[in-house]
Amino acid sequence: MVNDNKLVYSYLRGKMLIAQDGINEGSEAEVYGWVLSIREQKTLSFVIVYENRKQVQIVIKDKKLMTSQLKQNSVIWAKGTIKITDKAPNGFEIHVRSLKVLSKPKKLPPFNIMSTDIPALDLRLDYRALDLRRPYNINLFTLRSKTLQYFREYLTSKNFLEVQTPKIIATASEGGAALFPLMYYDKQAFLAQSPQLYKEELTMSFERVFEIGPIFRAEPSRTLKHLSEAISLDVEAAFLKNDDLMNLLEDMIKYVLNKLYEKDGETVKKIKAPLLDISKKFPRYSYSDVVKWINKNVEELQEGEDLSSKHLEAFGENVGGFYFIKDWPLKLKPFYIQPLDKDYSSSFDLMYKGLELSSGGERVHDPTLLRKGLKRTGLSAKGFKYHLEVYNYGMPPHGGFGLGVDRFMMVVTGAENIREVVLYPRDVRRLVP
RNA sequence: GCCCUGGUAGUAUAGCGGCCCAGUAUGCGGCGCUGUCACCGCCGUGACCCGGGUUCAAAUCCCGGCCAGGGCGCCA
Numbered sequence: 001m002v003n004d005n006k007l008v009y010s011y012l013r014g015k016m017l018i019a020q021d022g023i024n025e026g027s028e029a030e031v032y033g034w035v036l037s038i039r040e041q042k043t044l045s046f047v048i049v050y051e052n053r054k055q056v057q058i059v060i061k062d063k064k065l066m067t068s069q070l071k072q073n074s075v076i077w078a079k080g081t082i083k084i085t086d087k088a089p090n091g092f093e094i095h096v097r098s099l100k101v102l103s104k105p106k107k108l109p110p111f112n113i114m115s116t117d118i119p120a121l122d123l124r125l126d127y128r129a130l131d132l133r134r135p136y137n138i139n140l141f142t143l144r145s146k147t148l149q150y151f152r153e154y155l156t157s158k159n160f161l162e163v164q165t166p167k168i169i170a171t172a173s174e175g176g177a178a179l180f181p182l183m184y185y186d187k188q189a190f191l192a193q194s195p196q197l198y199k200e201e202l203t204m205s206f207e208r209v210f211e212i213g214p215i216f217r218a219e220p221s222r223t224l225k226h227l228s229e230a231i232s233l234d235v236e237a238a239f240l241k242n243d244d245l246m247n248l249l250e251d252m253i254k255y256v257l258n259k260l261y262e263k264d265g266e267t268v269k270k271i272k273a274p275l276l277d278i279s280k281k282f283p284r285y286s287y288s289d290v291v292k293w294i295n296k297n298v299e300e301l302q303e304g305e306d307l308s309s310k311h312l313e314a315f316g317e318n319v320g321g322f323y324f325i326k327d328w329p330l331k332l333k334p335f336y337i338q339p340l341d342k343d344y345s346s347s348f349d350l351m352y353k354g355l356e357l358s359s360g361g362e363r364v365h366d367p368t369l370l371r372k373g374l375k376r377t378g379l380s381a382k383g384f385k386y387h388l389e390v391y392n393y394g395m396p397p398h399g400g401f402g403l404g405v406d407r408f409m410m411v412v413t414g415a416e417n418i419r420e421v422v423l424y425p426r427d428v429r430r431l432v433p
Numbered sequence: 434g435c436c437c438u439g440g441u442a443g444u445a446u447a448g449c450g451g452c453c454c455a456g457u458a459u460g461c462g463g464c465g466c467u468g469u470c471a472c473c474g475c476c477g478u479g480a481c482c483c484g485g486g487u488u489c490a491a492a493u494c495c496c497g498g499c500c501a502g503g504g505c506g507c508c509a
Contacts, residue, residue, distance in 0.1 A: 039469050046469050072460095087468060110443060112460060114471060117445040121508080122501060177508055194509090219508045220434070226508070309505085347509095356509060404509060429501090 019050050023082060029094050030079040031056055032102075034133065035072055037114050048089070049076065053138050057093040059083075065099045072113065073130075075103035121419060127423055128433055139271045144409050144421060146264050148212060150256040151233055158248070160208040160235065165198035167191060169212065171383050178218040180228075191216035194402060199236040200336065200363055201390050203398040208237045212405065220428055224417045225355060225407060229426040233408075235360075236400030242346040244363050245399050246284065246324055249350055249358060253322065254278045260412065274414045277321055284324040287344070290315055304329045304343070309354065316353035324351045328361075335373035338362035338399070350403070350409045360401020367391035 013172040033051035045060045047070070058078050060066060080096040087093075110127050113134045118124075124131040131137060152162065168184060169192045179190040183354045202209045207427065215232045240248065259280050260268060268275070278292050285293075290311075294301045298314045301307075307315075307325075316323075326348040330339050338346040338361060347361030363371045367388055374381050381388060409421035419425040424433060 037471070041469065041472075041473050042466050044468070046472085048470080050476085059468080085468090087470085089470070108443060108461065112471090113461065115444070116471065117459065119444055120501080123444085167502055208506070216507065221506085222501085222503090223505095223508095229507075232509085359509065402509080407509080 002215075017054075017056060023084075023092050025082065025084045027082040027243045028079070030077065031058065031094060032077050033075070035070065035074045035076060036135075037072060039071065049078070050133070050138075053142065055089055055135070057090075059093050059095050060099070061095065062097070065096060067101065069101040069104040070099070071105055073105045073109055073133075074101050076101050091125060116280070121417060125419065125425065125430065126433070132423065136271055137318040139267045140413055140415075140421065141423065143260065143264060143267055143271070143273070143412065146260060146267075147256055147409065147412060148405070151212070151252065151257040151258075154252050154255045155210045155235065158208070160210045160237070162414045163202060163206070163209045163211050164213060165192070165195040165202075166430055167216075169244045171197075171387075180216050180218045194232060196235050196334075196336065196402075197384075197387050199234050199400060200395075200398060201387070203236050203238040203400075204342070204390065204393070204395055207239075207396070210235045215402075222428055225410070227406060227422065227425055227427055230407075231405040231422075233403040233405050234400065235403075236398060238396035238397050238398045242326065242348060242399065245360055245362070245401060246282075246326070246348055246350075249360065249401055249403070250282050250322075250324075253282075253350075257412070271413060273412060276411065282350070283321040284326055284348075285319075286327045287325055287329060288327070290325055291328055293318070304331065306332050312351065312356070313354035316351055316355070319351075320353070322350065322352050325351060328379060332374070333361070335377040335379060336363050336370065337370075337373070338364050346399075348399075348401075355407060355411065356404075357407050357411065358401050358403040360399065362397070365391065365395045365397050367395075381427060 017033075018029060023029075028239045031049055031051050033049035033056065036048040036050050036055065037303070038048075039046040043061065043378055045066055047058045047060060049056050049058055058080070076099060078094065078096045080094045080098070083091050083094055083095055103142055108339040109130060110123065111130075113130065156162070168182070168189050170184075170187070170189055177193050179193055182189055182191065192215065195211050195213065199209055199211060211234045212231065213234075214229050217226075218228065219226065233266065235248070237245075237248075257276055262277065287307075288303065290307060291301055291303050291305075293315060294307070294311050297318070298311060301311065327340055327344045328347045330337070332342055333345045333347050340346050345361060347359075349356050350360075357395035364373055370388060370391060371381055374384060406418050409415070410418055413421055415421050419427070
């Protein structure tokens with residue numbers, strides 16, 4: 001069969017439903033796919049087959065074709081005639097004359113992929129590849145792929161260059177999160193917690209760069225929104241100021257969501273994802289505004305203290321959607337962030353309700369000031385020797401942000417647990433599969 | 434790292450000292466059904482996390498273990 005020219009051609013086009021004369025009444029068609037469900041009746045059976053992430057109904061009238069091997073999760077090939085009918089899910093079905101089971105399940109599955117009783121996430125993650133065959137997940141991860149595609153589309157159109165920076169790094173820390181140590185031949189190395197320093201350096205050569213890649217955090221956080229390995233969309237650009245960066249980020253988010261709603265509305269609807277309101281400008285509050293609000297509405301909070309998740313939940317509920325918190329206290333920010341004055345910084349977080357999606361700001365480009373930043377955050381200049389050296393050769397004023405792609409997908413899909421939107425999540429407790 | 438909660442057929446759940454050798458739905462096996470769409474109907478199958486204790490009596494109460502879920506903190 002695979003030697004059949006027509007078939008090879010179709011495989012190359014990524015189509016496993018092969019209809020010689022198109023989807024027309026009476027056309028010959030064959031389909032390769034996975035059995036999702038079987039509804040057997042006395043004289044005929046309806047089988048829903050997944051092919052190429054779409055559902056196709058096949059009708060089997062010849063009882064001899066209903067072998068015991070035809071079960072949910074069987075991989076089959078079937079050939080027959082197309083019939084156009086409103087009674088079929090997508091307006092057509094295939095009346096099968098011949099059928100082969102290419103791969104039959106060896107065991108009963110731990111859960112029924114079509115059931116409305118959704119098994120606990122922990123069990124589903126143990127059998128993730130099977131879980132991902134659930135129609136809900138097929139749609140969810142299709143949206144995730146589209147989302148990344150639209151991010152790339154947007155940034156590329158704004159003349160950003162996509163780059164990849166090392167994930168194995170030597171420098172212990174840029175401060176903040178704990179790192180995963182590992183042996184690099186005979187040296188101590190770490191998994192990168194972010195591409196921060198590299199992307200900054202790259203503005204000197206490419207001016208505008210972005211990277212979509214993994215970041216690693218060895219934090220013992222056990223929450224619904226933290227992972228040990230996450231995907232970050234990092235953007236960095238020369239000459240952009242705090243307001244420019246917020247404009248860019250806001251414009252990008254709106255571009256991506258508009259695309260999703262326009263081009264993938266069906267899929268969005270199928271997973272019952274919320275339709276996010278992006279008609280208005282995202283409000284921009286200063287850190288100090290938020291502190292004032294917390295003091296008035298939640299509890300006493302000193303200016304300069306970090307905002308806890310409780311504070312952000314309360315404030316976010318009050319705002320209701322996307323918003324920025326800008327001009328954070330300098331002492332809460334890493335060494336490379338540009339000071340606004342003695343106490344505050346040119347920085348911002350993009351929030352959706354209580355969830356932090358992105359963090360960014362202007363960066364220091366003066367090497368003397370950068371040394372001061374290192375000192376301020378208790379880091380040694382020695383560890384950043386190579387990075388500091390770069391700043392001697394014409395580092396432009398620059399800024400950028402990092403967006404948590406997984407968290408963004410939580411917002412897009414309405415998932416409450418970040419693990420739902422990651423194929424194979426890594427957290428404190430889970431390293432397999 | 435600290436705190437709280439929970440583990441009942443393959444899955445999702447009810448029961449919370451005796452009405453329970455554990456109920457329901459779904460799955461699985463069988464039979465019936467002329468077009469279904471989580472098809473339907475009937476029959477069957479299959480479970481109280483592990484170890485100790487309290488009690489006349491434990492799925493139910495207590496202690497320990499293992500596993501899981503959630504909150505706080507850290508962090509993004």
